[in-house]
Amino acid sequence: MNLRLQFNTQGLDWAEAARVFSATLAPRAPDLLQRAFEASSVTAFAFDGRRVVGMGRALDDGVFQAAIYDLCLLPEYQGQGQGAALLSGLLERIHGRTVLLYAVPGKEGFYERFGFRVMQTAMGRFENPARMERLGYLRSTL
Numbered sequence: 001m002n003l004r005l006q007f008n009t010q011g012l013d014w015a016e017a018a019r020v021f022s023a024t025l026a027p028r029a030p031d032l033l034q035r036a037f038e039a040s041s042v043t044a045f046a047f048d049g050r051r052v053v054g055m056g057r058a059l060d061d062g063v064f065q066a067a068i069y070d071l072c073l074l075p076e077y078q079g080q081g082q083g084a085a086l087l088s089g090l091l092e093r094i095h096g097r098t099v100l101l102y103a104v105p106g107k108e109g110f111y112e113r114f115g116f117r118v119m120q121t122a123m124g125r126f127e128n129p130a131r132m133e134r135l136g137y138l139r140s141t142l
């Protein structure tokens, strides 16, 4: 099945989008999800009919640097090339020459197919580092 892709936030049902996000990545309040996506340079949404079933976004300075966040697809649509279509759509619309992201542990291989490489010195400052460490995103030492 081919999902319809949309690359703007027009007509989004943010409550539905928040349900998709919460079912795949982490709990999100609809109004905060809307603010984050509307403030992003590039957005992508996947629809099954009128229902949003996946999304992703990027912050892009338009020249040098960009970062991808929040790529997710409901489980029943995974494994059919739809996540790759969402990511390709984002990458096509990003102008920054360097594109960063941090993968959910176990998803690194998905991004490697698009040329992403594991970084030796990437660092992040997180709101809840203990949680991120527990989830497998952080090492406690170098």
Ligand SMILES: CC(C)(COP(=O)(O)OP(=O)(O)OC[C@H]1O[C@@H](n2cnc3c(N)ncnc32)[C@H](O)[C@@H]1OP(=O)(O)O)[C@@H](O)C(=O)NCCC(=O)NCCS
Residues within 6 Å of the ligand: 024, 025, 070, 071, 072, 073, 074, 077, 078, 079, 080, 081, 082, 083, 084, 085, 102, 103, 104, 106, 107, 108, 109, 110, 113
């Ligand atoms: C990550 C995600 C968007 C991938 O979408 P998907 O639709 O399942 O992936 P696709 O079917 O498009 O996969 C594309 C290719 O990547 C491969 N792939 C998918 N997941 C992989 C993984 N974890 N490791 C290695 N390869 C993977 C697929 O086998 C496929 O290969 P092929 O082209 O040779 O057939 C989806 O699994 C998801 O939403 N997961 C939950 C949220 C999440 O973890 N998001 C990641 C945030 S960093």
